[in-house]
Amino acid sequence: MSKYAHPYSRSILGSASLFLFILWTILIKHHASFITAVDQGAINLLHPLIDPTNTRIISSISNLASPIMMTVYALAIAAYLGHKQQFRTGLNFLILFSAFNLLNHVVKSLIERPRPLHRLVSIGGFSFPSGHTFATIILVYSITALTKRFDFSRKSQITIAIIGWLLILLVAFTRIFLHVHFFSDTIGSLLLATASWQLFTATSELFRKHKKLST
Structure with a gap:
């Protein structure tokens, strides 16, 4: 079996995720009561943890996924790929990483969902979807894809994937x-x-397969 997921499986997963995202967006735009309840429930659940010390610590952690830091991480990965004589892969990674994050920014600007009230840090812009969380997910997806491309051991791939998803959850939590x-x-x-x-x-x-069959 190929070390990569079958493109048709990816298409199904991607299409299903897109459908759910559109449905989720519609529910948010129409202020669905169950979403409001879940959002408020999450805030209430975390409220007892709020104090100046925790806020400073969690704010520092959250800043590690800021747009500036994400740019630094992306450049570091591209530099690593260049060191491995994978200059084209590194350049493609930078372009795609930037394009994906631009997509999130465009969607956020179109939806224009206000951020929650009583924010613990000063920040502007809109709320949906979370840019920090989105960028972290794309970064983790990219890194896990690179571990397959460079034939990391199965154990290493699983370890990196687990760490990556823990980071995603941590950033979302912050x-x-x-x-x-x-x-x-x-x-x-x-x-x-x-x-x-x-x-x-x-x-x-699919494009690569079609191109290969055409040659």
Whole structure:
């Protein structure tokens, strides 16, 4: 079996994620009561943890997934790929990483969902989907794809994937804790990131297969 997921499986997963993202967005735009209840429930659940010390610590953690830091990580990965004589792969990674994050920014601007009230840190812009969470998910997807490309051991791939998803959960937690995003914003990020990643990689794989058969 190929070490990569079958492109048609990716297409199905991507299409399903896109459908759910659109449905999720519609529910948010129409202020669905169950989403409001879940969002408020998440804020209430974290409220007892709020104090100045925790806020400073969690804010520092959250800043590790800021747009500036994400740019630094992306450049570091591209530099690593260049060191491995994979200059084209590194350049493609930078372009795709930037394009995916631009997509999230465009969607956020179109939806225009206000951020939660009583934010614990100063921040502007809109809330849905969470940019920090989205960028972290795309970064983790990219890194796990690279571990397959460079034939990392199965154990290493699983370890990196687990660490990656723990980081995603941590970043999402920090954004909700700081009251700069709703819980539903992070779910939207997961759906949009998964849809865009899976559909793009499926399309790329099918294009490569078609090109190979044509030659």
